[in-house]
Amino acid sequence: MGEVKEVSVGDIGSRATEADPKLKAETMALNVGPSHPSTHGVLRLMMQLDGDLIKECEPVIGYLHRGDEKIAENMTYNQFIPYTDRLDYLAPLSNNVAYAMAVEKLANLEVPDRCQAIRVICCELARISSHLLGVGVYGMDAGSWTVFMYTFTEREKLYTLFEELTGARFTTSYTRIGGVARDIPDGWLGRVDTFCKGVLPILNQVDKMLTRNRIFMDRTVGIGVISKEKALSYGMTGPNLRAAGVDLDLRKDKPYLGYENYDFEVPIGLNGDCYDRYLMRAEEIKQSVGIIRQVIGSFPEGPYYAEDAKKIFAPPKDKILTSMEELIQNFMLVTEGPQMPKGEVYFEAENPKGSLGFYVVSKGGGVPYRMKIRGPSFCNLSILSELLPGHFLTDITVILGSLDFVMGECDR
Amino acid sequence: MNKQTVAYDSKVEGEVIVTRADAVINWIRKNSVWPMPMGLACCAIELMAAGGSRFDISRFGMEVMRFSPRQADCMIVAGTVTYKMAEVVRRIYEQMGDPKWVVAMGACASSGGMYRSYATLQGVDRVVPVDVYVSGCPPRPEALLDAMIKLQEKIKNENSVKNLLTKHPIKKIRKDAVS
Amino acid sequence: MSEIEKSELLDRFNYLSERESSDHLALNCPAEQLIEFCTVLRDEFQFDLLLDVTAIDWDVATPRFTGVYHFYSTVKQMYLRVASDCVDNIKPTLPSLVPLYSAADWHERETYDLMGIHYEGHPNLKRILMWDSYPYHPLRKDFPLAGIETPLPAEDVVEQTNLQVSAAPMMGGPFVSSGDGKMSQTEPKAKDESWNEEKGK
Numbered sequence: 001m002g003e004v005k006e007v008s009v010g011d012i013g014s015r016a017t018e019a020d021p022k023l024k025a026e027t028m029a030l031n032v033g034p035s036h037p038s039t040h041g042v043l044r045l046m047m048q049l050d051g052d053l054i055k056e057c058e059p060v061i062g063y064l065h066r067g068d069e070k071i072a073e074n075m076t077y078n079q080f081i082p083y084t085d086r087l088d089y090l091a092p093l094s095n096n097v098a099y100a101m102a103v104e105k106l107a108n109l110e111v112p113d114r115c116q117a118i119r120v121i122c123c124e125l126a127r128i129s130s131h132l133l134g135v136g137v138y139g140m141d142a143g144s145w146t147v148f149m150y151t152f153t154e155r156e157k158l159y160t161l162f163e164e165l166t167g168a169r170f171t172t173s174y175t176r177i178g179g180v181a182r183d184i185p186d187g188w189l190g191r192v193d194t195f196c197k198g199v200l201p202i203l204n205q206v207d208k209m210l211t212r213n214r215i216f217m218d219r220t221v222g223i224g225v226i227s228k229e230k231a232l233s234y235g236m237t238g239p240n241l242r243a244a245g246v247d248l249d250l251r252k253d254k255p256y257l258g259y260e261n262y263d264f265e266v267p268i269g270l271n272g273d274c275y276d277r278y279l280m281r282a283e284e285i286k287q288s289v290g291i292i293r294q295v296i297g298s299f300p301e302g303p304y305y306a307e308d309a310k311k312i313f314a315p316p317k318d319k320i321l322t323s324m325e326e327l328i329q330n331f332m333l334v335t336e337g338p339q340m341p342k343g344e345v346y347f348e349a350e351n352p353k354g355s356l357g358f359y360v361v362s363k364g365g366g367v368p369y370r371m372k373i374r375g376p377s378f379c380n381l382s383i384l385s386e387l388l389p390g391h392f393l394t395d396i397t398v399i400l401g402s403l404d405f406v407m408g409e410c411d412r
Numbered sequence: 413m414n415k416q417t418v419a420y421d422s423k424v425e426g427e428v429i430v431t432r433a434d435a436v437i438n439w440i441r442k443n444s445v446w447p448m449p450m451g452l453a454c455c456a457i458e459l460m461a462a463g464g465s466r467f468d469i470s471r472f473g474m475e476v477m478r479f480s481p482r483q484a485d486c487m488i489v490a491g492t493v494t495y496k497m498a499e500v501v502r503r504i505y506e507q508m509g510d511p512k513w514v515v516a517m518g519a520c521a522s523s524g525g526m527y528r529s530y531a532t533l534q535g536v537d538r539v540v541p542v543d544v545y546v547s548g549c550p551p552r553p554e555a556l557l558d559a560m561i562k563l564q565e566k567i568k569n570e571n572s573v574k575n576l577l578t579k580h581p582i583k584k585i586r587k588d589a590v591s
Numbered sequence: 592m593s594e595i596e597k598s599e600l601l602d603r604f605n606y607l608s609e610r611e612s613s614d615h616l617a618l619n620c621p622a623e624q625l626i627e628f629c630t631v632l633r634d635e636f637q638f639d640l641l642l643d644v645t646a647i648d649w650d651v652a653t654p655r656f657t658g659v660y661h662f663y664s665t666v667k668q669m670y671l672r673v674a675s676d677c678v679d680n681i682k683p684t685l686p687s688l689v690p691l692y693s694a695a696d697w698h699e700r701e702t703y704d705l706m707g708i709h710y711e712g713h714p715n716l717k718r719i720l721m722w723d724s725y726p727y728h729p730l731r732k733d734f735p736l737a738g739i740e741t742p743l744p745a746e747d748v749v750e751q752t753n754l755q756v757s758a759a760p761m762m763g764g765p766f767v768s769s770g771d772g773k774m775s776q777t778e779p780k781a782k783d784e785s786w787n788e789e790k791g792k
Contacts, residue, residue: 034500069705235694369647379698539748
């Protein structure tokens with residue numbers, strides 16, 4: 001039997017060396033590569049491990065950099081809408097709405113009430129879709145397949161709704177500059193209401209499975225704590241920032257699309273750990289259901305596009321095929337794009353992942369001169385090199401799942 | 413079993429079926445293709461939906477989504493492949509054991525899709541040899557299931573015994589890939 | 592509220608000038624005073640969130656590059672845009688805001704990667720979206736959308752596949768009209784007709 005030595009609490013490497021100077025510990029370099037089941041896309045983490053403990057971590061991104069901003073300089077404003085779908089591909093409708101609003105701000109264009117109500121429903125349904133996936137995949141990362149299956153079944157119901165409205169399950173390209181592509185079909189609002197009724201019991205079941213689950217709480221409480229100052233300093237937005245305790249929700253602070261008319265609460269977290277972020281998303285689904293119900297209750301009549309925007313929104317098809325002026329208007333619009341005045345504008349919308357911002361610089365004409373897309377996941381991920389060290393290797397899946405990022409809007 | 417390969421009379425031959433080795437090997441392989449999802453972008457979400465309960469890829473024996481290349485048969489490249497990611501895709505392809513197949517899912521993986529830019533690889537068939545292309549942006553889960561069925565048809569018609577006895581042929585990537 | 596802020600800021604710092612903007616308050620600040628100004632913004636005027644760091648390439652104009660910063664104040668619920676011209680057109684530089692806001696770290700790396708603006712004082716200025724040895728700055732106006740041929744850094748893959756970064760086949764697109772003038776000239780048509788069998792003859 002060997003000697004038993006007293007050591008102080010510290011990291012494994014220093015403990016071993018303190019006990020016996022002949023034992024030297026070195027760190028191991030581990031690459032959690034771009035292709036890995038538990039990352040939400042292609043993120044690479046180059047880590048130095050001391051046994052199981054992470055000493056250093058450097059995230060490498062750019063594996064999905066497709067050149068969106070350069071493409072935007074060569075496309076008209078309406079032609080760029082499909083590219084905005086694929087930024088945060090879990091909630092494409094809200095990206096479309098954010099982009100359309102940014103460009104409409106450039107032209108100082110107000111859309112009518114019905115269009116705004118349609119856009120609010122789209123944004124909130126997209127938020128439910130994204131958070132359902134966030135919670136579902138988070139449950140799966142923490143070890144529970146059932147949660148994933150339940151939430152995915154609900155998302156399939158959402159996909160049916162989107163398909164009825166826009167024609168595509170996701171990657172919808174639904175909004176246009178100055179309105180939306182088409183009006184809502186008959187009975188759609190009733191089906192949205194039925195969906196809302198159905199999602200709350202499922203959320204209840206997920207809540208029962210996860211929220212007071214011993215294993216889940218052990219894995220998430222106190223892990224990945226982000227303090228208020230750090231969250232602000234790293235430019236985080238969205239549920240991650242609110243879980244840290246900062247009251248910032250663009251729907252309340254800088255209301256757009258008529259959000260000031262709806263009554264909803266914004267959950268704020270206490271500790272800023274992974275558990276709080278999970279609770280944040282679950283609660284936001286409930287609040288979104290409340291908002292959708294209010295919108296359906298007060299749904300206005302009227303046109304679904306800005307009728308006075310002559311050089312920006314295409315006139316209705318029956319006029320185009322019969323009247324000369326509308327035909328010429330449509331031709332100019334399709335070939336040259338919606339004519340925007342000169343100027344620059346920065347607009348942010350409260351997306352499910354954070355604030356998605358568009359900085360559009362226009363020199364006149366139908367094509368932007370420079371478009372910068374501020375992806376919330378890009379800013380949320382920059383905290384990883386400071387957040388992960390000090391945690392164990394198995395905490396990575398939990399932390400990454402709780403940050404709920406998408407590489408599409410991180411890399412663009 | 414194929415019609416021309418079954419000649420069976422249980423009284424004479426007992427519990428024995430005489431058939432071609434190819435038929436048996438291909439039948440075994442095509443009904444248990446284990447996909448390796450190389451989920452890069454939006455198509456990965458439709459891939460997950462195909463694995464969900466509504467579209468159920470498990471009916472075809474493919475619900476075992478192995479994320480390790482050593483344990484998988486078929487690599488489904490779902491999403492845009494950029495030049496930075498291309499080397500990773502190739503390395504993972506080379507780590508897969510023979511026989512292996514590749515399905516290019518979606519417009520971006522088949523030909524670069526709508527991203528004609530400086531950073532996007534114009535089709536994953538410039539780095540790995542592709543067996544089935546699926547069009548769509550993203551393709552519906554039914555389209556992916558149709559592609560997997562086509563892959564099963566392709567597997568059914570392979571010369572498996574010849575490949576086992578001689579060295580497994582290295583599939584070539586597109587000839588005009590170097591442009 | 593922004594009128595009060597604007598007059599207060601303009602009075603206090605005489606090197607600031609107002610910038611034309613379609614929505615929020617926007618100011619021009621010269622590069623040398625940028626850190627001093629941003630420190631005051633963060634500590635006194637409570638602009639605690641740095642949302643975005645980016646740059647614009649004005650092509651043939653002078654100055655060629657303008658760095659643009661977007662700030663937000665969670666206390667006052669106000670946006671602010673600060674634009675700062677780079678003095679040098681060939682090797683543009685700006686001071687780094689990393690000591691003030693940690694968010695600037697990745698944003699400045701991205702602007703360096705895509706536009707080529709060097710940030711002085713940045714702890715780790717290397718490429719973030721393209722791979723480290725990529726020789727160009729893609730978002731500059733003189734870089735074509737299709738890209739320029741470059742060798743790929745991974746040698747084992749190149750050996751197997753003969754792959755290199757090649758220009759995407761544009762087929763004359765993207766088809767966007769060229770602005771004002773006679774409609775027959777400004778109709779969207781292929782800028783590069785080499786692929787067309789008729790014209791190629």
